[in-house]
Amino acid sequence: MFELKVLxxxxxxxxxxINTVIRSVEEVYRQKALGETEVFPLIFHEFTPxxxxxxIKSGWLxxxxxxxxxxxxxxGENAKKQLPALIGTILLFDDKTGAPIGILDxxxxxxxxxxxxxxxxxxYLARPDSERLLIVGAGHVAAFQVAATLTLFPNIKEVMIYDAMDYKSAEEFVQNIQSVLVNNLHVPFNESIEFVAVKDIKGATGKSDIxxxxxxxxxxxxxxxxxxxxxxxxxxxxxxxGKEEIDPEILRGARIFVDDMEQCIHVGEIEIPIKKNIIKKEDIAGEIGEIIAGVxxxxxNDEQITVFDATGTALLDLITAKLAFDEAEKMNLGTSVNL
Structure with missing residues (x-):
């Protein structure tokens, strides 16, 4: 009855x-700040803790x-079955009819x-002249963080990679990053940038700008x-x-922005500092889209510590999925199926 596209x-x-995705995400943050979107309640379930x-994250553009x-x-056991640990599926629907539009990986x-x-x-929060970037974590998402940050900060001279669980993962990340950026993420590689795997997180933190x-x-x-x-x-x-990556004391006196206020209070980096009364909800300066929208x-100032707490909303997935469908149409990609 319904024809939809599969990518x-x-x-x-x-x-x-990466550059077009950045623009799309930036735009959806702006729309959210202006009340042009809705984020629906998060559903989470552990089958085996x-x-x-x-x-399940959902929303409306x-x-x-x-x-x-x-x-x-x-x-977590999928590696033993030669399967990825993380599997995701996105579904899009027409808000005028409720009909399905498409499905994507x-x-x-x-x-x-x-x-x-x-x-x-x-x-929107770091010093524009920032030169040293520290990525804490060397997993799948880390390469995307490097690619996007280098796209927006051409003055970066050094990228440090730290992995608390396994230093070898950080070393492998550094060894492979040029190939990943160029071949997988289609980002030009700047030979002048130094990529370093670090063991001393204290020292690396002390010289990092971002x-x-x-x-x-x-x-x-x-x-x-x-x-x-x-x-x-x-x-x-x-x-x-229950997740927490940085000392709650860092947030005391920092200028803090979030991607979604209610979601971050319950599941984000600000959750535990608020529960410990280190900060209050009123201490949060706002949502990142409010800066983008000029609100x-x-x-x-240059001395201020700034924090962006990003828990991720479906809005980002939906706007990126829409971008993918728009580009697929131009390139004649995807498979049409009847549902």
Whole structure:
């Protein structure tokens, strides 16, 4: 009865470019600040705690005429079955009729839109002259964070990679990053940038201008006393209750922005500092889209510590999925099916 388009992972990888995804994510943050979107309640379930779980994020892009959802599952034992641990599926629907529009693989879209989010937090809150970037976590999403941040910060001279669980992962990341950026993410490689795997997180923190955390940590990895004035944090990994990547004391006195206020209070980096009364909801300066829309100001001075708490919303997935469908139409990609 309904004809819809299906895009597989290989097609989304071919279609999506980091610079256009950044622009799309930036626009959807702006729309959210102006009340042109809705984020629906998050659904999360653990089938086996610490081993297998799933979450459903959904929302409505009023101006784009669509709503939809992304279902992501994480099965830690999948590597033994030669399957990816993270599997995602995105569904889009027409908001005028409720009819399905399309279905896409969500893994690549999750990675690239998350990279765009972390970099946009830096764009609007970090010092423009930032030269040293520290990525905490060397997993799948880390490469997207590097690609997006380098796209927005041409003055970066050094990229440090730290992995709390396995230093070898950081080393392998550094060895492979040129190939990943050029061949997988289609980002030009600047030979003048130094990529370094680091063991000393305290020392690396102390000389970083921008720090992006992408880990599943439940205890702080970075302590407040290590942080120099003027540092910016984009905290990406804390996306469910109990997760925590940085010392709550870092947030005391920092200028803090979030991607979605209510979601971040319950599952983001600000969750635990609020529960411990280190900060209050009123201490949050606003949502990142409010800076983009010109409603409020981001960084106030060069000495200020700034934090962007990004838990990720379906809005980012939906706008990126729409971009993928638009580009697929131009390139005659995808498979049409009747449902």
């Amino acid at each position: 597989c992972k290989e097609e989304t990888e071919k279609i999506l470019k 610490g081993v297998a779980d799933m979450d 009023k101006g784009s005429g669509l709503f939809g959802l992304k279902l992501v599952s994480w099965y 969500g893994a690549y879209i999750t990675g690239i839109r998350t990279g765009a989010a972390g970099a946009l937090g830096a764009k 720090i992006i955390t992408v880990t599943p940590a439940r205890e702080p990895i970075i302590m407040a006393e290590w942080v120099k004035p003027g540092t910016h944090f984009s905290c990406i990994g804390a996306d469910m209750s 409020t100001k981001g960084r106030e």
